[in-house]
Structures are given as structure tokens and as C-alpha cells.
Amino acid sequence: MSVDTSLLECVASETVYQDGAVIIEEGSKGDWLYVILEGLAKVKKRTRKGMVIIDTLKEGDVFGEIAFLEGETVSRSATVVAAEGPVKLGILDKDLLARQYSEMTPMLRALMKSLAIKLRETTSRICSTLVSLD
Numbered sequence: 001m002s003v004d005t006s007l008l009e010c011v012a013s014e015t016v017y018q019d020g021a022v023i024i025e026e027g028s029k030g031d032w033l034y035v036i037l038e039g040l041a042k043v044k045k046r047t048r049k050g051m052v053i054i055d056t057l058k059e060g061d062v063f064g065e066i067a068f069l070e071g072e073t074v075s076r077s078a079t080v081v082a083a084e085g086p087v088k089l090g091i092l093d094k095d096l097l098a099r100q101y102s103e104m105t106p107m108l109r110a111l112m113k114s115l116a117i118k119l120r121e122t123t124s125r126i127c128s129t130l131v132s133l134d
Contacts, residue, residue, distance in 0.1 A: 003035055003036075004060065007060075007062065008035075008090070010090075011035065011090035011091065012091055012092065012093035012094075014037065014088060015088075016086050016087070016088050016089070017086065017087050018082060018086050019082055019083065019085050019086060020082060021081065021082045022081050023082060023087075023089070024076050024080040025079055026045065026078050027046075027075050027076060029075055030064070030067060031064070031068045031094060032092070033062060033063070033065055033068050033091075033092040033094060033097065034063055034080075034090065034092065035089065035092060036057055036059050036061050036063075036090075037059065037088040037089060038086075038088040039059070039082065039083075040056055040057065040058055040082075040083045041056070041063070041080050041081060043056070043063070043078050043079070044078060044080075045077075045078050045079070047127050051079070052127050052130055054078065054123060054126065056083065063080055064076075065116065066116045069112050069116035070116050070120075077120045077123060
């Protein structure tokens with residue numbers, strides 16, 4: 001999958017993380033959004049039995065959207081780590097995205113926030129289920 005051109009227009013800066021480097025730490029605060037420009041990243045979630053890999057992100061994938069949509073006071077829902085070599089990221093312009101988000105109707109903003117909350121909750125339930133199967 002290639003990077004959507006509309007996302008490329010929102011890239012404020014770029015950064016590279018070496019293999020194994022933590023990009024986002026579960027539980028930390030932050031509302032930055034990222035798009036993968038090159039490479040792979042693993043999404044991991046803490047469970048009572050340790051870390052579980054829940055997804056592999058590739059070029060064009062966006063992450064960090066849950067904390068952005070839920071608000072700055074919400075902690076990150078998962079850890080994202082550079083995998084299988086370096087990963088080049090575009091850091092999306094959160095001020096531009098926040099302005100565009102605020103221009104949406106209250107109903108659409110509520111829907112987006114609801115989807116982000118459901119994604120966070122579903123991910124947690126799936127991880128709990130995976131751990132209980134072991």
C-alpha cells in the first residue's frame with residue numbers, strides 16, 4: 001500500500017527510527033499522528049502474560065490516531081516499535097488536522113471519537129482473549 005497523497009500534504013516533518021526502537025510507548029501521553037513512509041512497525045500491547053504483537057504496520061499506515069481523536073489527556077493505547085530494519089515516518093501536522101477536525105459537525109466529531117474508543121476497547125478485549133487462550 002502506498003501513502004495516500006492527501007496524507008503526504010499533512011506531513012510536517014520526517015524522522016527515522018532504527019530497528020527495535022520504540023516510537024510510541026503504551027501508557028504515555030501524546031497526540032502526534034504518524035504515517036509510515038518506508039519500513040515496518042510492530043504494534044504491541046501489554047497483557048498480564050507480557051507483550052503481545054497485535055499488528056504489523058507497513059507503508060501508508062497511520063498510527064497515533066486514537067489518542068489524537070480522544071484528546072490530549074488520554075494515554076497511548078499500544079506500543080509501536082520499528083521492526084525488521086529502520087522505519088521512516090512522516091509526522092503529521094496535528095495543528096492542521098485539529099483545525100480540520102474542529103470544522104467537522106459535532107455529530108461527525110462524536111462519531112469519530114466513538115470509533116476511536118471502540119477501537120481501543122476492542123483491541124483490549126482481543127488481547128485479553130489471546131492471553132486467556134494460552
